Amino acid sequence: MFDNLYVALLHYPVSNRNGETVTAAITNLDIHDISRSSRAYGVREYGIVTPIIYQHQLIDRVIRHWKHGYGGEHNPVRKEALQLVEVYETLEQFKEHIFKQHNIKPVVIGTSAKLRENSRSFKDVKEMIISRNSPIILAFGTGWGLTLEGFQAIDFVLRPIRSFATDYNHLSVRAAVAIVLDRLLGAQESDCGAA
Amino acid sequence: MFDNLYVALLHYPVSNRNGETVTAAITNLDIHDISRSSRAYGVREYGIVTPIIYQHQLIDRVIRHWKHGYGGEHNPVRKEALQLVEVYETLEQFKEHIFKQHNIKPVVIGTSAKLRENSRSFKDVKEMIISRNSPIILAFGTGWGLTLEGFQAIDFVLRPIRSFATDYNHLSVRAAVAIVLDRLLGAQESDCGAA
Numbered sequence: 343m344f345d346n347l348y349v350a351l352l353h354y355p356v357s358n359r360n361g362e363t364v365t366a367a368i369t370n371l372d373i374h375d376i377s378r379s380s381r382a383y384g385v386r387e388y389g390i391v392t393p394i395i396y397q398h399q400l401i402d403r404v405i406r407h408w409k410h411g412y413g414g415e416h417n418p419v420r421k422e423a424l425q426l427v428e429v430y431e432t433l434e435q436f437k438e439h440i441f442k443q444h445n446i447k448p449v450v451i452g453t454s455a456k457l458r459e460n461s462r463s464f465k466d467v468k469e470m471i472i473s474r475n476s477p478i479i480l481a482f483g484t485g486w487g488l489t490l491e492g493f494q495a496i497d498f499v500l501r502p503i504r505s506f507a508t509d510y511n512h513l514s515v516r517a518a519v520a521i522v523l524d525r526l527l528g529a530q531e532s533d534c535g536a537a
Numbered sequence: 538m539f540d541n542l543y544v545a546l547l548h549y550p551v552s553n554r555n556g557e558t559v560t561a562a563i564t565n566l567d568i569h570d571i572s573r574s575s576r577a578y579g580v581r582e583y584g585i586v587t588p589i590i591y592q593h594q595l596i597d598r599v600i601r602h603w604k605h606g607y608g609g610e611h612n613p614v615r616k617e618a619l620q621l622v623e624v625y626e627t628l629e630q631f632k633e634h635i636f637k638q639h640n641i642k643p644v645v646i647g648t649s650a651k652l653r654e655n656s657r658s659f660k661d662v663k664e665m666i667i668s669r670n671s672p673i674i675l676a677f678g679t680g681w682g683l684t685l686e687g688f689q690a691i692d693f694v695l696r697p698i699r700s701f702a703t704d705y706n707h708l709s710v711r712a713a714v715a716i717v718l719d720r721l722l723g724a725q726e727s728d729c730g731a732a
Contacts, residue, residue, distance in 0.1 A: 343702060369566075423707065504723070505579060505724060506723075512614045513573055514559055514573055515708070517573065517711060520708065520713075521716060525723070
């Protein structure tokens, strides 16, 4: 486990299809899929960030079912994953929570389907995680991705995921989280990353 | 685009949590997420395989909305992804369909969270795809994965995905498809697979 590694799923401020700033709604499978990927790749905590308090209650109900209720008894490996989930109103709140654990401010690394200024390679970010010098938040936007305002709260941005086969860059956020974690922390078949 | 590459999502014969053979139900986001990942990584067709005819109607309705209806007008990039989706009753039917396109029988490559006999590396499978010598189906089981009977219909199995951080191997099928496609066909940052 990387006790310095956090994943954030941000529902505000994100763009909709028309480029307008919106608060995206929670998707139930974002809770499940991203907690399972986080658990598999050794993430310490998966923070779901939304300012809509009504949605906190929804998420809490799902989590309670798995952490303490029938779901967890019935399916203990799912419980193990959902134990990583916490809910925050803002990224700032999540950062404060992490600061209290480590006494060091976390570095927030954004993700984007587009190449942006201030981008870092997967190799550099992998080294940052493994060095364990400071806590790190990997931040993912829902909807059509973080707005420019959203990117201002971020220290730097990971290079976009690309296939060499196409230029289609509309992966689901669940797929993007899985791929980013695997690129950073997947066990490779050889030193030279055969896969 | 790899005109020899196909993804199959198998809902039968798969295991449930108790190791019993079942037909898993379709999950709506399996249609969306896996078609988007398939589109991004240059897959020619994404075949959803289930013997339950009632579920074919459900999938058809979703696809029609995006391929021909309001959904596609409203969100053309989603339409582009969902155009890859077809539905089959059995893996055998999907194989016959592919045989008709290529006049060569497809090689079926299974996936598994466990290391199995007759496994191949990501590197070997990547070379098979790029060589374009024969059509290839990457086959993913839903539920708790393909049964032993299911694996008998498969030519060989890709090595399991692993993180070097944990031994938790309960990824969602949506995450597993995304990671497998990225390992096989993701653009790397350097020749030596920096990520």
